[in-house]
Amino acid sequence: MTTVNDKLLYLIAKLYYEQELTQQEIGDQLGLSRFKIQRLLTKAREQGIVRIELVPPTDKRCKHLEAELQRTFGLKGAVVVPGEYRSEQVLRKVLGLTAAELLPDLIDGKRNIGLGCGRTILEMLNHIDIDEPHAVTVVPLFGGMENIEPEFQVNALVQKLAAALGGEYRAIYAPVIAGSAEARATIVSDPMIKSVVDMWDCLDLAIVGIGHSIATYGSAFMRTISEKDKDDITNAEAAGDVCRQMFSITGEPCKLELNSRLIAMGLEQLKRVPLVVAIAGGKAKTRAILGALRGRYIKFLISDEATVRHVLALHQENAHILRA
Amino acid sequence: MTTVNDKLLYLIAKLYYEQELTQQEIGDQLGLSRFKIQRLLTKAREQGIVRIELVPPTDKRCKHLEAELQRTFGLKGAVVVPGEYRSEQVLRKVLGLTAAELLPDLIDGKRNIGLGCGRTILEMLNHIDIDEPHAVTVVPLFGGMENIEPEFQVNALVQKLAAALGGEYRAIYAPVIAGSAEARATIVSDPMIKSVVDMWDCLDLAIVGIGHSIATYGSAFMRTISEKDKDDITNAEAAGDVCRQMFSITGEPCKLELNSRLIAMGLEQLKRVPLVVAIAGGKAKTRAILGALRGRYIKFLISDEATVRHVLALHQENAHILRA
DNA sequence: ATATGTGATGCACAAATGTGCATGTCCGAC
DNA sequence: GTCGGACATGCACATTTGTGCATCACATAT
Numbered sequence: 001m002t003t004v005n006d007k008l009l010y011l012i013a014k015l016y017y018e019q020e021l022t023q024q025e026i027g028d029q030l031g032l033s034r035f036k037i038q039r040l041l042t043k044a045r046e047q048g049i050v051r052i053e054l055v056p057p058t059d060k061r062c063k064h065l066e067a068e069l070q071r072t073f074g075l076k077g078a079v080v081v082p083g084e085y086r087s088e089q090v091l092r093k094v095l096g097l098t099a100a101e102l103l104p105d106l107i108d109g110k111r112n113i114g115l116g117c118g119r120t121i122l123e124m125l126n127h128i129d130i131d132e133p134h135a136v137t138v139v140p141l142f143g144g145m146e147n148i149e150p151e152f153q154v155n156a157l158v159q160k161l162a163a164a165l166g167g168e169y170r171a172i173y174a175p176v177i178a179g180s181a182e183a184r185a186t187i188v189s190d191p192m193i194k195s196v197v198d199m200w201d202c203l204d205l206a207i208v209g210i211g212h213s214i215a216t217y218g219s220a221f222m223r224t225i226s227e228k229d230k231d232d233i234t235n236a237e238a239a240g241d242v243c244r245q246m247f248s249i250t251g252e253p254c255k256l257e258l259n260s261r262l263i264a265m266g267l268e269q270l271k272r273v274p275l276v277v278a279i280a281g282g283k284a285k286t287r288a289i290l291g292a293l294r295g296r297y298i299k300f301l302i303s304d305e306a307t308v309r310h311v312l313a314l315h316q317e318n319a320h321i322l323r324a
Numbered sequence: 325m326t327t328v329n330d331k332l333l334y335l336i337a338k339l340y341y342e343q344e345l346t347q348q349e350i351g352d353q354l355g356l357s358r359f360k361i362q363r364l365l366t367k368a369r370e371q372g373i374v375r376i377e378l379v380p381p382t383d384k385r386c387k388h389l390e391a392e393l394q395r396t397f398g399l400k401g402a403v404v405v406p407g408e409y410r411s412e413q414v415l416r417k418v419l420g421l422t423a424a425e426l427l428p429d430l431i432d433g434k435r436n437i438g439l440g441c442g443r444t445i446l447e448m449l450n451h452i453d454i455d456e457p458h459a460v461t462v463v464p465l466f467g468g469m470e471n472i473e474p475e476f477q478v479n480a481l482v483q484k485l486a487a488a489l490g491g492e493y494r495a496i497y498a499p500v501i502a503g504s505a506e507a508r509a510t511i512v513s514d515p516m517i518k519s520v521v522d523m524w525d526c527l528d529l530a531i532v533g534i535g536h537s538i539a540t541y542g543s544a545f546m547r548t549i550s551e552k553d554k555d556d557i558t559n560a561e562a563a564g565d566v567c568r569q570m571f572s573i574t575g576e577p578c579k580l581e582l583n584s585r586l587i588a589m590g591l592e593q594l595k596r597v598p599l600v601v602a603i604a605g606g607k608a609k610t611r612a613i614l615g616a617l618r619g620r621y622i623k624f625l626i627s628d629e630a631t632v633r634h635v636l637a638l639h640q641e642n643a644h645i646l647r648a
Numbered sequence: 649a650t651a652t653g654t655g656a657t658g659c660a661c662a663a664a665t666g667t668g669c670a671t672g673t674c675c676g677a678c
Numbered sequence: 679g680t681c682g683g684a685c686a687t688g689c690a691c692a693t694t695t696g697t698g699c700a701t702c703a704c705a706t707a708t
Binding site: 022023034042 | 663
């Protein structure tokens, strides 16, 4: 019964996938209806008789750029995808995929993982494919925002990563920005929230995006803050942010009143994490990435060739600022 | 340039084959047209980024039946596909496929290969998949018929096998039945034909079907012969044929006037070939297969469980005929 | 400047594939 | 027997995919 099927399924699969006959043609040849062939093919796929494998393109990477990044900014590592991507959408997906492929190496031996949020991070989560479960705990690196789609919610992202890794996660039930410094203090001292925030001091790994201040994160974050805050940011010449913490193109943290209300992992805290992986690319983020690198906030960068070239060029170009 | 594509192709392939999005959905996500996705997918397949592999069903075989066949009829080997196939069409394809898979083992070290003709043989040829070329010479085992489709022509079949194996072939330009014994003699002594016919004495391997006389080979052969010949065959109680040579259910060659006109490898000649592989199955061929086995004309049988059970049962049942 | 060719692009249409459903079939329980 | 359920079958229809073609962009030769 089943053995008949085995050979038959294999035969049909061969005719369909190897000889590229249509289901109708196979049906005619075998004296079976097209529908039957269709269902048998489905069964063949289910039973694993047909195995579709995707060969990852021989990981061509821009080793020289990676080495230069490491040298120049004291990184523990870098991965630079070759080529130039004109579409932001495509680039995000490519970087997300690349990050997902690297993830097994990155999380190896890690217990507490902090996760940022953003579209590229989400793309990464969509492509994670891990065999054995890892006993990790995933925590968000900052509070949430209510005015964005559910799938971008920090808690949804940590949940997703934990699920993909087979570990646990901690959700944060605090806003990324409190109404006042006092409100922040109150919120952060709340036991449930404190237990998450306290974990920021004992992370083994943080995975973050890099925002380019004005219009960052689909500008959802920017929509959250007041006009005065925006002016502050502009005046401070913020080049970008990591974990919502702004810094200038030299890597100096921006002194903003906003900071006192932020419920987010701090830059100095971040520097103490053994491994901070940033995923970021795109011409618009050039200044932001450069700032993050100069500030030594990140220790591993996943980006693309065109962007990295821009970053390195910009670094050469206005290196005098640093000396000044 | 190409490197951009590599990652992108892989990404698209992943979305399509792993996440099972439609081409349209992928296009929307990436901001590319459906057509572009379509073409990139084609390219991904061409470049081997998508690899579709067919896992042959764990070669479940009826070892016990194979052993019994070997023991009972002194075969060098047998392969019995499990199950019962109600459709002749399906059975032919399954047997052809099975034979094609066995072929590499069967031809190993062989130089001169004789090939019969028939629908199952053709199916086998359709599935041959060999890596390195074999230095073989393929010859037909009997003459041709003009009243059948071109793809069933003996010369087409030997050509096809030779092509699949990467070897050479000899075509025969003689009819399977001459008009008279004298005509046969003349034809066979023609140098070009003789050189092929002479090879029947130095074959290392023959691959044949088994016909069940009346209505054999889509009855094309039967349409070729006269009414008197048919009566002769009926009177001689022919059970089947190999290479057009008729025999009874006991395996005795039929003494027919027709034989004197046949341009086909003889049964005694066949017995001298080190390895004769027959591919045959189906209830209707029970008697024919039994006759071929009893006559020891074949040394290797590829068939199916249901048929073999019938054959063995029939053998037990009328074994007394042999003793008589 | 003007031809010329090569390749990318998207469209209309054709072909192939997938799916919910009504019907039919088989088989065991009662 | 007959009832009920699980499952197979084929159909109409919806979705998805594939393809020939006209168009356009761009580069190279004339």
